Amino acid sequence: MKITKLETFHVKPRWLFVKISTDEGICGWGEPVLEGKSTVVEEAVHILGDAILGKNPLNIEHLWQVMYRGSFYRGGAILCSAISGIEQALWDIKGKYLNIPVWQMLGGKCRDRIRMYAHITPNVENPTIQEVCSWAEKRVRDGFRSLKTPMFAPVRHIDTMKKVETYVEKFAAIRSKVGMDIDIAIDFHGRISPAMAPLLCRELEPFFPMFIEEPVLPENVDAMVKVAESTSIPIATGERLFTTWGFREVIEKQAAQVLQPDLSHCGGILQAFKIAAMGANYYCSVAPHNPLGPIALASCLQIDTCIPNFTAQEHPTMPDGHDLGKELFVEEFVIKDGYIDIPKKPGLGFEIDENAVKEYSYDGHYACPVEFDPDDHSLGDW
Numbered sequence: 001m002k003i004t005k006l007e008t009f010h011v012k013p014r015w016l017f018v019k020i021s022t023d024e025g026i027c028g029w030g031e032p033v034l035e036g037k038s039t040v041v042e043e044a045v046h047i048l049g050d051a052i053l054g055k056n057p058l059n060i061e062h063l064w065q066v067m068y069r070g071s072f073y074r075g076g077a078i079l080c081s082a083i084s085g086i087e088q089a090l091w092d093i094k095g096k097y098l099n100i101p102v103w104q105m106l107g108g109k110c111r112d113r114i115r116m117y118a119h120i121t122p123n124v125e126n127p128t129i130q131e132v133c134s135w136a137e138k139r140v141r142d143g144f145r146s147l148k149t150p151m152f153a154p155v156r157h158i159d160t161m162k163k164v165e166t167y168v169e170k171f172a173a174i175r176s177k178v179g180m181d182i183d184i185a186i187d188f189h190g191r192i193s194p195a196m197a198p199l200l201c202r203e204l205e206p207f208f209p210m211f212i213e214e215p216v217l218p219e220n221v222d223a224m225v226k227v228a229e230s231t232s233i234p235i236a237t238g239e240r241l242f243t244t245w246g247f248r249e250v251i252e253k254q255a256a257q258v259l260q261p262d263l264s265h266c267g268g269i270l271q272a273f274k275i276a277a278m279g280a281n282y283y284c285s286v287a288p289h290n291p292l293g294p295i296a297l298a299s300c301l302q303i304d305t306c307i308p309n310f311t312a313q314e315h316p317t318m319p320d321g322h323d324l325g326k327e328l329f330v331e332e333f334v335i336k337d338g339y340i341d342i343p344k345k346p347g348l349g350f351e352i353d354e355n356a357v358k359e360y361s362y363d364g365h366y367a368c369p370v371e372f373d374p375d376d377h378s379l380g381d382w
Contacts, residue, residue: 001026001097003057006049006086008032008042009357010364011328015293017357018045020089022057028092029352031264031295032085034077036368044082052086057093061270068243068267080242080267087268088299088348095347102348103305106273113339114304117146117185117287117312120174129170133177140178143337146210146312148185149174154371154380157193164196168203175207183210183312185236190217191381194226201231210312211236211258211287217381224255236260238275239289243267247275251282258311262289263299276307285311294325297333298348305342313340328356 005021016033034041048067055063067083068074091102103109120136121127127135132149139147152167174184186209192200197215204212211234215227218237228235238260241247246266250256259279261272276286286309288300297315304310317335326332330351333340343349371380 001056001058002054003052004054006045006053008045010038010042010362011293011357012360012362014038014366015295015325016042016045016085016364017293017295017352018085018089020057020086020093022093024097026093026096028057028089028094028096028347029295029350030085030088030090030092030268031293031299032082032088033264033292033296034081035291036366037078037081038366039364040078041081041085042364044078045086048079048082048086057090058097060087060090060094063087063090064268064270075242075245077240077242077265081265084264084266084268084271085295087270088263088295091269091299091302092347099346101305101343101346102269102302103342106269106302106306109305109342110308110310111305111342113341114301114310115146115312116144116335116338116340117148117183117314118142118144118317118338119314120147120149129173132170133173136174136178136184140182143335143339145181145338146183146185147174147178148187148213148314151186151188151191154373154382155191155193155196156373156380158195164200164203167200168207171204171209172207180208185210185213187213188215189382190214190240192216194223197227198230201227201233205232209233213237213258213260214239218250221249221253221255224250225253228255228257234258236287238262239265241266243271244274244278247278251278251284254282257284259284259286260289261286262292262296263303264290264292264296269299269302272303273307276303276309280307280309283309285309287311288313290314291316294328294333294350295348295352297325298343298350301333301340301343302348328353328360 009017016038118139213236234257236258
């Protein structure tokens with residue numbers, strides 16, 4: 001079997017899909033996307049694709065090495081995102097060729113269903129505490145037992161105690177509304193400085209967050225280590241780290257207890273599998289990052305099924321609780337009582353509706369939000 005063609009599709013609201021075709025008629029799909037940089041990743045996909053055209057798609061690790069190591073420069077958000085989507089599509093092809101789901105090729109299942117966590121971010125600007133609490137209660141009624149809420153933005157490098165109290169008040173209200181048997185994670189989104197993060201963590205500890213995501217930016221692992229050592233709240237990170245090499249220092253220095261590889265950024269399915277295995281040696285759990293589309297979700301579900309140290313899976317859902325992007329699949333992954341049953345179909349476990357992909361196509365230009373301090377209009381971290 002040989003790879004004959006790579007095609008890319010920009011899909012609303014902000015996704016990029018790749019379709020890889022073979023001379024035996026088997027096609028695979030992946031999601032090689034980077035938020036706000038889809039058109040750049042698209043070009044990288046086609047450049048990398050030139051290196052694997054005509055090759056056997058079943059030799060996934062070899063082709064990954066060719067794409068990653070085949071030029072002088074390695075890694076980075078753009079190249080790793082492009083490789084990730086291509087690699088997902090190769091696994092999709094291999095699973096269809098062998099007529100088994102990807103997780104069967106990675107050791108088999110460790111569970112029968114996959115716990116999901118839902119965002120509690122009302123679709124309104126500057127929501128009130130009551131609006132956030134109402135949204136959290138709705139998510140619980142929808143069946144979710146795990147939730148995640150964001151930190152306010154922006155936060156100054158050294159901010160006031162009032163800002164701390166305001167945020168703690170919000171989280172305390174959510175906890176009060178949903179009770180102590182619901183997991184609630186907090187996404188600091190790298191917005192908080194090493195000066196402020198320990199203070200916020202200290203004040204939030206009485207309300208038992210499931211974890212705090214990116215309490216500080218991941219570029220300085222030692223700074224994250226200090227935050228982790230200052231609090232009893234588990235620390236999570238990983239969406240902005242790429243390949244096993246990017247996770248090595250975080251794991252070895254025990255800067256985080258929850259690893260969050262993004263399967264559309266970290267290098268793909270097998271890299272996420274290796275990262276999970278590395279983390280298991282340090283008793284880390286894995287909660288794959290995914291604010292993206294349905295193919296990214298399908299890839300995550302394969303890993304979630306077969307790794308022993310899985311915690312919960314992120315995926316954006318619509319207000320009625322259905323999977324964002326379900327219109328693109330012939331049959332969607334159904335979230336029931338906060339869980340998705342493990343995928344049983346070959347490859348990544350879905351059949352895509354190519355007519356719907358074309359219907360939802362757009363030019364690929366999507367800009368991430370930019371935050372500014374309201375007082376002096378300096379740039380804040382989003």
